[in-house]
Amino acid sequence: MKILVPVKRVIDYNVKVRVKADGSGVDLANVKMSMNPFDEIAVEEAIRLKEKGVATEVVVVSIGVKQAQETLRTALAMGADRAILVEAADDVHTDIEPLAVAKILAKIVGEEQPQLVIAGKQAIDNDMNATGQMLSALLGWSQATFASELSVEGDAATVTREVDGGLQTIKVRLPAIVTVDLRLNEPRYASLPNIMKAKKKPLDVKTAADLGVDVAPRLTVVKTAEPAARAAGEMVGSVDELVAKLKEKGLV
Amino acid sequence: MAVLLLAEVTGGELQLDATAKAMTAAAKLGEVTVLCAGASAAAAGEAAATLAGASKVLVAEDASLGHRLAEDTAQLIASLAESYDHILAPATTDAKNILPRVAALLDVMVISDVSAVIDADTFERPVYAGNAVQTVKSGDAKKVATIRTTGFEAAGTQAACAVETVAVPGATGLSDWVEDRLAASDRPDLTSAKIVVSGGRGLGSEESFAIIGALADKLGAAVGASRAAVDSGYAPNDWQVGQTGKVVAPELYIACGISGAIQHLAGMKDSKVIVAINKDEEAPIFQIADYGLVADLFEAVPALTEKL
Incomplete structure (x- = not known):
């Protein structure tokens, strides 16, 4: 069974986000970029399925600027077998919308014929939480989002999902799209020898135009602003003072 | 503008707080029809009819909608979409599972986690984990959006509006529900607690x-x-x-x-x-x-x- 894992190059999880003064977006020039953390979990899960003998090949794909090659090399160093880069933008500030990404992925799925696509539940930049669901709709496949447990038996996968109020377990018929949540696994670090090996693994480059997908955005970003700041509060000296303040405000 | 609001229905019961807050956002956009879907949804439909701002309630009942699996629920919503300009739902895990699928079936972009409604095409939403707020204008013919309920007050009540039953397309058979393990607690729900x-x-x-x-x-x-x-x-x-x-x-x-x-x-x-x-x-x-x-x-x- 072949598994396809889409990965996105995003601002590093630990970098402080700065909104550009002119309101045109978030400053990404000369900022550390990394693989979207949810996508790392997806790559890890695919590799574990290969190590268990369930999967035979793990193909990673990234859509965006040419620098996303670095993200793909990271996935190859973790243990993916092969990578595909779909160039769809020149400027690092251009975010390809989930609908266009899903259309590109649908084309790649058509070429690669995986039985399972494992994706992150959302990217930490646009926070849309949509690509997996959209890809599933376009392909007419089953979907299991927000996975915290995944097992594959025969032509079905059993997935435990993180939902409001607890957990839900569903069984999806393959081929399927699974999007992953934080608790599914802890991604490995790539070892130095594996980083060296990854440089020799195959990485194909295509363009969105090659695949015949229009990536023009449907949503125009009118402006990007800092969130409203909260007014500074006050420090209280004791539990008694805190209780008095809360009672005064009628909160308790 | 005609708005279809997917009510949050769990186990046949209307989740009033989430639905009432999303209603406030929906009512800003036009005339709101509320959709209650489930294996049983009639009681939820009766409750939704008294939500201020509802002009009509649609009840869709079918075993395939029982656990609101995305494939069947999205197919139902897409079958109703023609009559509406906006399709909204509170941004619960259920709706986040379903609405992007609906949007793709309609070939439109989903607008996730809307925190403010500016006009019929323009919405605010948090990005970068809330470190920035983006204002986006949709060029799509239909707008499909999930509503971040914390951004809106809950709608009040009204005399009940009309409730109709709608036909449910056949089950897709793509997924099967196995079990729910919901945390049992006497405490209030985290997202609606005072x-x-x-x-x-x-x-x-x-x-x-x-x-x-x-x-x-x-x-x-x-x-x-x-x-x-x-x-x-x-x-x-x-x-x-x-x-x-x-x-x-x-x-x-x-x-x-x-x-x-x-x-x-x-x-x-x-x-x-x-x-x-x-x-x-x-x-x-x-x-x-x-x-x-x-x-x-x-x-x-x-x-x-x-x-x-």
């Missing part, structure tokens, strides 16, 4: 979370946790407040032993009043707290429980 008491890594163990529970029970509050506490195994994931967990905006939020990582603040900074108790006076949580107390939480929290 008061939330949250614990962080400062608690140090799962056992210590009992002092958070005791304070919450005294106040009739829900219990929350930071991601650090969840990742350390002190609290279950469905207690997690933050960008990757639940987004809450109660009247009172009491953060105990929480340093205030950006990802946690994104989930609670819209609370009306924030109280922070932390022994580290440099903790970033104090910068957004209305009342800060520098203290050992193992002394302060039980004392607070006793004195309230």
Whole structure:
């Protein structure tokens, strides 16, 4: 069974986000970029399925600027077998919308014929939480989002999902799209020898135009602003003072 | 403009708080038809009919909609879409599962986690874990959006509007429900509670979370946790407040032993009043707290429980 894992190059999880003064977006020039953390979990899960003998090949794909090659090399160093880069933008500030990404992925799925696509539940930049669901709709496949447990038996996968109020377990018929949540696994670090090996693994480059997908955005970003700041509060000296303040405000 | 609002229905029951808040956003856009879908949804439909702003309620009942699996529910909504300009739902895990699928079936972009409605095409939504707010204008013919409920007051009540039954397309058979393991609790739901008491890594163990529970029970509050506490195994994931967990905006939020990582603040900074108790006076949580107390939480929290 072949598994396809889409990965996105995003601002590093630990970098402080700065909104550009002119309101045109978030400053990404000369900022550390990394693989979207949810996508790392997806790559890890695919590799574990290969190590268990369930999967035979793990193909990673990234859509965006040419620098996303670095993200793909990271996935190859973790243990993916092969990578595909779909160039769809020149400027690092251009975010390809989930609908266009899903259309590109649908084309790649058509070429690669995986039985399972494992994706992150959302990217930490646009926070849309949509690509997996959209890809599933376009392909007419089953979907299991927000996975915290995944097992594959025969032509079905059993997935435990993180939902409001607890957990839900569903069984999806393959081929399927699974999007992953934080608790599914802890991604490995790539070892130095594996980083060296990854440089020799195959990485194909295509363009969105090659695949015949229009990536023009449907949503125009009118402006990007800092969130409203909260007014500074006050420090209280004791539990008694805190209780008095809360009672005064009628909160308790 | 005609708006279709997918009501939050769980086990045949209308989840009033989430639906009523999304209704407020929907009512800004036009005439609202509420869709209640489930294996049984008639009672939810009757309840939704009394929600101020509802002009009609559609009830879709079929075994395939019982656990609101995305494939069948999305197919139902897409079958109704022709009559509407906007398709909305509160941004619950159910709706986040379903609506992007609906949007793709209609070849439009989904607009996730809308925090403000500017006009029929223009919406605000948080990005980068709440570190920025983006205003986006949709060029699509139909708008499909999930509503971040903390951004809106709950709609009131009205005399019941008409309730109709709609036909359900045949089941897709793509997925089967196996089981739900929902946390049983006498405490209020985290996202709709008036008061939330949250614990962080400062608690140090799962056992210590009992002092958070005791304070919450005294106040009739829900219990929350930071991601650090969840990742350390002190609290279950469905207690997690933050960008990757639940987004809450109660009247009172009491953060105990929480340093205030950006990802946690994104989930609670819209609370009306924030109280922070932390022994580290440099903790970033104090910068957004209305009342800060520098203290050992193992002394302060039980004392607070006793004195309230």
